[in-house]
Amino acid sequence: xxxxxxxxxxxxxxxxxxxxxxxxxxxxxxxxxxxxxxxxxxxxxxxxxxxxxxxxxxxxxxxxxxxxxxxxxxxxxxxxxxxxxxxxxxxxxxxxxxxxxxxxxxxxxxxxxxxxxxxxxxxxxxxxxxxxxxxxxxxxxxxxxxxxxxxxxxxxxxxxxxxxxxxxxxxxxxxxxxxxxxxxxxxxxxxxxxxxxxxxxxxxxxxxxxxxxxxxxxxxxxxxxxxxxxxxxxxxxxxxxxxxxxxxxxxxxxxxxxxxxxxxxxxxxxxxxxxxxxxxxxxxxxxxxxxxxxxxxxxxxxxxxxxxxxxxxxxxxxxxxxxxxxxxxxxxxxxxxxxxxxxxxxxxxxxxxxxxxxxxxxxxxxxxxxxxxxxxxxxxxxxxxxxxxxxxxxxxxxxxxxxxxxxxxxxxxxxxxxx
Amino acid sequence: xxxxxxxxxxxxxxxxxxxxxxxxxxxxxxxxxxxxxxxxxxxxxxxxxxxxxxxxxxxxxxxxxxxxxxxxxxxxxxxxxxxxxxxxxxxxxxxxxxxxxxxxxxxxxxxxxxxxxxxxxxxxxxxxxxxxxxxxxxxxxxxxxxxxxxxxxxxxxxxxxxxxxxxxxxxxxxxxxxxxxxxxxxxxxxxxxxxxxxxxxxxxxxxxxxxxxxxxxxxxxxxxxxxxxxxxxxxxxxxxxxxxxxxxxxxxxxxxxxxxxxxxxxxxxxxxxxxxxxxxxxxxxxxxxxxxxxxxxxxxxxxxxxxxxxxxxxxxxxxxxxxxxxxxxxxxxxxxxxxxxxxxxxxxxxxxxxxxxxxxxxxxxxxxxxxxxxxxxxxxxxxxxxxxxxxxxxxxxxxxxxxxxxxxxxxxxxxxxxxxxxxxxxxxxxxxxxxxx
Numbered sequence: 001x002x003x004x005x006x007x008x009x010x011x012x013x014x015x016x017x018x019x020x021x022x023x024x025x026x027x028x029x030x031x032x033x034x035x036x037x038x039x040x041x042x043x044x045x046x047x048x049x050x051x052x053x054x055x056x057x058x059x060x061x062x063x064x065x066x067x068x069x070x071x072x073x074x075x076x077x078x079x080x081x082x083x084x085x086x087x088x089x090x091x092x093x094x095x096x097x098x099x100x101x102x103x104x105x106x107x108x109x110x111x112x113x114x115x116x117x118x119x120x121x122x123x124x125x126x127x128x129x130x131x132x133x134x135x136x137x138x139x140x141x142x143x144x145x146x147x148x149x150x151x152x153x154x155x156x157x158x159x160x161x162x163x164x165x166x167x168x169x170x171x172x173x174x175x176x177x178x179x180x181x182x183x184x185x186x187x188x189x190x191x192x193x194x195x196x197x198x199x200x201x202x203x204x205x206x207x208x209x210x211x212x213x214x215x216x217x218x219x220x221x222x223x224x225x226x227x228x229x230x231x232x233x234x235x236x237x238x239x240x241x242x243x244x245x246x247x248x249x250x251x252x253x254x255x256x257x258x259x260x261x262x263x264x265x266x267x268x269x270x271x272x273x274x275x276x277x278x279x280x281x282x283x284x285x286x287x288x289x290x291x292x293x294x295x296x297x298x299x300x301x302x303x304x305x306x307x308x309x310x311x312x313x314x315x316x317x318x319x320x321x322x323x324x325x326x327x328x329x330x331x332x333x334x335x336x337x338x339x340x341x342x343x344x345x346x347x348x349x350x351x352x353x354x355x356x357x358x359x360x361x362x363x364x365x366x367x368x369x370x371x372x373x374x375x376x377x378x379x380x381x382x383x384x385x386x387x388x389x390x391x392x393x394x395x396x397x398x399x400x401x402x403x404x405x406x407x408x409x410x411x412x413x414x415x416x417x418x419x
Numbered sequence: 420x421x422x423x424x425x426x427x428x429x430x431x432x433x434x435x436x437x438x439x440x441x442x443x444x445x446x447x448x449x450x451x452x453x454x455x456x457x458x459x460x461x462x463x464x465x466x467x468x469x470x471x472x473x474x475x476x477x478x479x480x481x482x483x484x485x486x487x488x489x490x491x492x493x494x495x496x497x498x499x500x501x502x503x504x505x506x507x508x509x510x511x512x513x514x515x516x517x518x519x520x521x522x523x524x525x526x527x528x529x530x531x532x533x534x535x536x537x538x539x540x541x542x543x544x545x546x547x548x549x550x551x552x553x554x555x556x557x558x559x560x561x562x563x564x565x566x567x568x569x570x571x572x573x574x575x576x577x578x579x580x581x582x583x584x585x586x587x588x589x590x591x592x593x594x595x596x597x598x599x600x601x602x603x604x605x606x607x608x609x610x611x612x613x614x615x616x617x618x619x620x621x622x623x624x625x626x627x628x629x630x631x632x633x634x635x636x637x638x639x640x641x642x643x644x645x646x647x648x649x650x651x652x653x654x655x656x657x658x659x660x661x662x663x664x665x666x667x668x669x670x671x672x673x674x675x676x677x678x679x680x681x682x683x684x685x686x687x688x689x690x691x692x693x694x695x696x697x698x699x700x701x702x703x704x705x706x707x708x709x710x711x712x713x714x715x716x717x718x719x720x721x722x723x724x725x726x727x728x729x730x731x732x733x734x735x736x737x738x739x740x741x742x743x744x745x746x747x748x749x750x751x752x753x754x755x756x757x758x759x760x761x762x763x764x765x766x767x768x769x770x771x772x773x774x775x776x777x778x779x780x781x782x783x784x785x786x787x788x789x790x791x792x793x794x795x796x797x798x799x800x801x802x803x804x805x806x807x808x809x810x811x812x813x814x815x816x817x818x819x820x821x822x823x824x825x826x827x828x829x830x831x832x833x834x835x836x837x838x839x840x841x842x843x844x845x846x847x848x849x850x851x852x853x854x855x856x
């Protein structure tokens with residue numbers, strides 16, 4: 001028998017994190033059951049894998065973009081299942097979350113093909129290939145920002161510019177989370193992510209300073225700066241879009257929106273106590289904290305809210321119907337009522353996703369229904385985010401496309417050329 | 420700045436590709452019928468700048484797709500998906516005779532692709548483009564490892580594909596310029612072949628002792644491949660270009676140590692003294708120095724040094740003794756080596772000996788001597804420094820850019836298929852051969 005051995009190829013071998021790839025297995029005997037598997041070693045030294053069970057066709061080929069997986073961590077026709085259905089390998093700790101902190105280097109994923117549908121972890125693969133997934137497109141520049149008292153990271157797209165700008169605000173986990181900003185810059189937006197939870201000053205003023213920093217940057221179009229926010233980041237985002245007299249965002253995106261002020265200190269922009277609420281949070285049958293109930297209670301007591309009736313620029317709300325961390329659908333509903341009553345709801349767009357949880361991230365990143373979390377008094381809790389893997393992953397893919405389109409529509413339009 | 424300009428969308432997929440991979444360059448969101456120039460710019464390691472450009476007109480949907488649309492002017496014309504790379508040329512004002520070769524293969528070649536308004540031919544540096552992206556072109560696929568080899572007096576670099584192996588091996592020899600030219604071996608490793616590129620003219624030993632290496636040097640290199648724990652000793656090939664071809668023929672036929680599964684020879688000849696080694700080949704060639712000609716531009720033409728092909732068997736490798744598949748790649752406009760004539764002579768020898776079923780000849784019209792991996796620029800002539808002297812000459816390699824670039828693309832595809840079939844295919848009971856293509 002004179003035949004070349006099986007091969008697995010992935011195109012592209014070096015892609016952006018939100019780019020699709022094609023995985024092709026060839027030179028198998030026809031009708032052969034095989035497992036296609038991905039394996040990734042994270043920065044914090046955990047192993048993540050995904051796998052699908054396939055059968056080669058009459059030409060001895062498996063095409064992951066076209067063929068059906070009949071089992072594994074994903075089923076059906078799923079071109080990107082090898083990434084979004086990743087979970088920690090058996091024997092791993094519970095409650096892990098996959099997030100890349102160093103966005104200057106790529107995520108390395110090994111894609112391999114194994115004989116049969118069982119016991120593949122103990123076998124040498126028939127073929128394998130290493131691929132890279134990048135957060136930064138070629139030429140994107142990463143710049144530490146420490147001016148004006150800010151603690152942020154600015155990502156500039158390649159080229160002469162000037163570029164539209166984005167202020168990127170994460171949620172209650174704190175820290176400087178860079179990967180979404182890096183990706184947005186790869187799509188042509190000068191984007192800054194900001195660590196606002198530990199800034200030690202009123203958050204709203206701090207966010208205004210950050211917004212102005214972007215706007216004043218020589219490579220940014222001053223009247224084309226928007227905001228993208230997740231969860232608690234929605235509060236400063238919406239404040240800047242409604243009440244700020246200092247800045248005027250051109251558009252705002254709030255993912256898993258948070259529009260209620262839990263207490264007067266937050267109204268004033270002081271967030272220190274917010275994260276200390278943990279410890280008094282109801283838990284589910286798995287002992288996972290359900291912050292959603294905290295939020296519902298907060299919303300039911302006639303709290304102070306951001307007044308979205310005052311919005312004069314477009315707002316996109318992205319919510320998961322199974323958000324167990326915050327009542328984002330209820331918040332979105334509430335904002336809709338407010339804006340309808342104020343007559344500015346033509347500015348509002350909503351994306352509500354069924355069976356989708358709180359952490360709506362860039363596409364193809366794995367979904368976690370709950371993950372580990374350390375409270376202010378050092379207790380290890382599990383926090384429930386919600387969502388079912390397949391619908392949540394679909395939501396990530398769909399919402400990202402629509403978020404980019406929304407941002408392009410409002411920040412890249414041809415009106416008002418910069419002089 | 421005009422208000423339309425800021426929305427122009429320019430994308431290249433993939434933005435990070437291998438050097439021999441195609442890409443798709445797409446311009447969108449311009450007005451239908453808009454005239455534009457797509458420009459490629461590259462600053463190479465030696466400080467020189469290269470550029471290519473092409474003139475397009477956007478279609479009714481405001482789009483230009485370089486893979487499908489026609490360039491009506493510039494450094495290339497017609498529908499040429501990769502023209503922005505293979506038609507790169509030194510910017511105006513550059514020194515003559517430049518050659519584009521990347522020394523450091525661990526970093527990508529970074530090419531800036533930009534869009535300018537209108538059909539322009541110069542002054543790009545002084546203008547602001549409508550849009551611009553950076554594209555990376557890599558010689559090493561993810562996971563390929565680069566390992567310097569200095570044992571046993573060798574000056575070499577080994578490139579191992581990603582994965583545990585084992586892999587078939589290739590011994591890679593370049594030509595008379597010497598040095599350690601790594602990019603082809605790196606690319607071959609990216610295609611699943613453990614590749615060892617060998618410096619045999621300016622090796623450390625030669626530089627220190629002044630003596631040329633002998634045949635044992637190549638056998639030592641072969642042994643390094645054969646004995647490597649991640650390389651299959653029974654599946655080793657040799658690939659030679661130019662002078663490297665001469666060495667390859669000699670080793671393939673006469674060495675008792677080197678047993679090859681297949682051979683690829685580009686732009687070379689079997690004409691050489693069959694005794695001795697590198698020194699004897701070089702001496703032989705220079706003995707015919709009076710046959711060097713010059714073009715009207717004063718470029719050296721070495722082609723005639725081996726012509727006419729001798730009938731004396733002590734000056735030709737006995738091709739009738741070849742025992743493995745052989746692929747010859749020749750440019751019909753090769754002005755540096757009489758490669759085509761040699762190929763015809765080899766074919767005749769093998770037909771007479773009854774082993775011509777092993778021979779495949781790829782012969783390309785209007786193609787010159789330097790048949791390299793695809794999508795790198797073609798140069799009809801360039802400055803060349805002969806090993807051992809301080810002298811530099813302008814050497815004529817030959818070839819017309821369009822045909823030569825097509826030949827590079829076609830030859831590389833066929834070379835890879837040939838290597839794959841011979842090194843990965845065939846029966847081999849007992850060997851657990853893992854594929855890493």
